Amino acid sequence: MKSLENGLSRREFLSNTSKASFAVGLVGTGILSACSGDAKGDGKAILATSFTQTPLAYDFSALEPNIDSLTMEIHYTKHAAGYAKNLSEAVGEESVDTNKPLEDVLAGISKYSTKMRNNAGGHYNHELFWKIMSPQGGGMPEGALAEAINSSFGSYDAFVEQFETAAKTRFGSGWAWLVVGEDKKLAVGSTPNQDNPLMDISDFKGIPLMGIDVWEHAYYLNYQNRRPEYISAFWNVLDWGIISQRYSQAV
Ligand SMILES: [Fe+2]
Structure with a gap:
C-alpha cells in the first residue's frame, strides 16, 4: 500500500475496512493489516479516526442555546x-x-x-x-439501536438516567460514554481525564458510540458550576443517526 498523505485519503482507504477487522483491531491487531485482502467495501469508515483535526461540520453558534x-x-x-x-x-x-x-x-x-x-x-x-452532535439533533434513537438500548438498560429512560449519573458523578475532568462491550451489549460508564474505553489501560472498555465531555472547559462559560444542566441540554444536540451508524458498524 502506498503511503497516504492526508486524513481524507486515509478515510477513503479505511472505507474498505470491514466490521470484523475493526473488532480484531480492538483486541490489539492492526486494523489495516487485519483488513488487507479482507475488505468488504461497506463504504463506512465511521469507527476509524485520523490523526488530524476534522473541520467542524457546523458553525460554532449552531448548537445554541444548548452549547x-x-x-x-x-x-x-x-x-x-x-x-x-x-x-x-x-x-x-x-x-x-x-x-x-x-x-x-x-x-x-x-x-x-x-x-x-x-x-x-x-x-x-x-x-x-x-x-455525534448536530444542529438538527435531539429526539430518540430508533431501530436496532433503540432495541439494544431497551434490552441492555430496560428502557430509554433508564439508559438516560444511567448516562446522566455517570456524567454527573465523574469526579473532576473526564468523559461519560455509551459503548458496545465485548459481549456486544451496550454499557454506560466514565473515564478520567482524556482516557477512553478503547484504551488498554482503561477499567471501562468498549467501542464508544457516543460520549460527553464533562471537563469544565466544555460548559463553564454558559453553565458555570451547573454541570447537570449542561448534561440535560446535551440530549437536544445529539445526532442519533450517526450514533446508530456507529452501533451498526460496532456490532
Ligand atoms: Fe474538551
Missing part, C-alpha cells in the same frame, strides 16, 4: 486543536505509523508515553464529540 458559540469556538480552536498539535508531536517522537487509524494506538496505549495517552485520547474524544 454557546464562544464555548464551541474556544473548545474546538484552542482545546481540541491543542490535543491534535501535541498528538502530532508525540507520534513523531514515538515513531507511530499514522497510516494506521488512531484506534490502533489507543488499543495499545500502555506502550506509549503519558504525552501520547493524554493527547491521543484528547484528540479521539473530541473528534467523536463533534461528530
Whole structure:
C-alpha cells in the first residue's frame, strides 16, 4: 500500500475496512493489516479516526442555546486543536505509523508515553464529540439501536438516567460514554481525564458510540458550576443517526 498523505485519503482507504477487522483491531491487531485482502467495501469508515483535526461540520453558534458559540469556538480552536498539535508531536517522537487509524494506538496505549495517552485520547474524544452532535439533533434513537438500548438498560429512560449519573458523578475532568462491550451489549460508564474505553489501560472498555465531555472547559462559560444542566441540554444536540451508524458498524 502506498503511503497516504492526508486524513481524507486515509478515510477513503479505511472505507474498505470491514466490521470484523475493526473488532480484531480492538483486541490489539492492526486494523489495516487485519483488513488487507479482507475488505468488504461497506463504504463506512465511521469507527476509524485520523490523526488530524476534522473541520467542524457546523458553525460554532449552531448548537445554541444548548452549547454557546464562544464555548464551541474556544473548545474546538484552542482545546481540541491543542490535543491534535501535541498528538502530532508525540507520534513523531514515538515513531507511530499514522497510516494506521488512531484506534490502533489507543488499543495499545500502555506502550506509549503519558504525552501520547493524554493527547491521543484528547484528540479521539473530541473528534467523536463533534461528530455525534448536530444542529438538527435531539429526539430518540430508533431501530436496532433503540432495541439494544431497551434490552441492555430496560428502557430509554433508564439508559438516560444511567448516562446522566455517570456524567454527573465523574469526579473532576473526564468523559461519560455509551459503548458496545465485548459481549456486544451496550454499557454506560466514565473515564478520567482524556482516557477512553478503547484504551488498554482503561477499567471501562468498549467501542464508544457516543460520549460527553464533562471537563469544565466544555460548559463553564454558559453553565458555570451547573454541570447537570449542561448534561440535560446535551440530549437536544445529539445526532442519533450517526450514533446508530456507529452501533451498526460496532456490532
Ligand atoms: Fe474538551
